[in-house]
Amino acid sequence: MTISGFADWLETPQGRYVLDWELARHDQIVADIFGFNAIQLGLPQLDYLRANRMPFRFSSDDRADVSPVAVRATPLQLPFATNSIDLVVLPHALEFEDNPHQVLREVERVLVPEGSVVVTGFNPFSLWGARRRLARRTLPPPWRGQYISVPRLKDWFALLGFETRAGAFGCYAPPARQEKWLRRWDFMERAGDRWWPFAGGVYVLQAIKRVHGMRLIMPTWTDRKARARALVAPVTQKKADSQ
Template sequence: MKENDTCSMQRRQLCEWFESPLGRSLQALEAHHLRAVLSGLYGTVVAQLGHIGKLDLMDACSAPTRILLDYNGIANRCTIRSLPEALPLDTKSADVVMLPHTLDFCQDPHQVLREVSRVLRPEGNVVILGFNPLSFWGFRRFIARRPRMAPWCGKFFRLSRIKDWLELLDFDTTHGMMLYYRPPVQNEGVMHRLHFLDKMGDRWWPMMAAVYLVVAKKRVLGVTPLPVSWKTKRIAGRVATQPTVRGIVLPFNPRRVKRLG
């Protein structure tokens, strides 16, 4: 329970940090790209695990049912109090699940992804936002004094690690992007002058962005068709072929064969 309280405190700090100039700048860019992503994902139920900032990250969803689950229970919002490791949702009940920096600030990210896999319907999608440790932001976290404050107290998982976890849970990564190449400075004037780095980053150093956005689809295991082999059988002086499945010869009754003409 102590670890859950620590994660809850860190999530509250993260919400407060997203009200800072740097946090608002980052969330505005994240929300912009999420609108483009979510508009192409169809379904009737969308769930978001964790609340950050004041922007509604699900506003571009066409789904009639939108569920926000958050352990802190933010006031003035339609929120279901829940740990991300134990979602109060039925199995195969959601079409899209959003994780806005949820894995960075949770007790057990493996269990969170297992819960996401459980509640997603076949062909459902998970959308993940995470801080990239291989960036200026990752270096800032490395040199931050302890105890670290948000967002530097997050875990900052590598993108390759997230993809490995998704692959183990039978997810196929469909698309993704890197976001925000500016260094973590709070001065709004400096941030505005460094806006050109976002355009250069995709071309010159694409893996050095502060945040990655990943979309993965829950894989549906198809039914493998049974192999059909053909064997020959001599009938009334002629050679006939008939199918066999799993090595068992299908019965052949010549009395049931009708003569044509």
């Protein structure tokens, strides 16, 4: 599977409806996650880390022109040391990977103890999920992705030692193509949060890497900052060399 074309779909009224909700929820979640290094895997044209205040923020594509530093990376093989990243955001990255569980394994490897991962995905148990089941395989994104349910994602988190921390569902309106119809269904946003909160078309879920039985002794602020700079230096150099 491929995420090719998904960014173009996000420019449509249907896609913008989803994107506006996702960015707003990411702003709420990542603003209160602290550390030194954060990376966004997927959709490098957009900045899901815009509300985060970490000094070093990366995007996993060297063509990106947004605020995070751009690096060449794939979700299955990240160019970062073990226990070196404080935050990883995965906007729809799992849905277009053949082995999404392995992606989470790689995320677990690079995250520091108590580091966070934030996953965005389409909810298969929603009107959007029903639309995907009726779609032909030849249709463009977002209907080609493999939708991963929140219960399944929580099971994967638990197997990898993550603890689910926060999350939200949104986009309760039917997946109409035209903006006027999306506006007419606007009342479902308020009703959905109250009456059927688990039926939103998309979700955002945060989990924290726990290391049981280990006492976490954090280095001093100066030491951590020095390590963070050491991490970002070779990445920035590679970017400069490629230009």
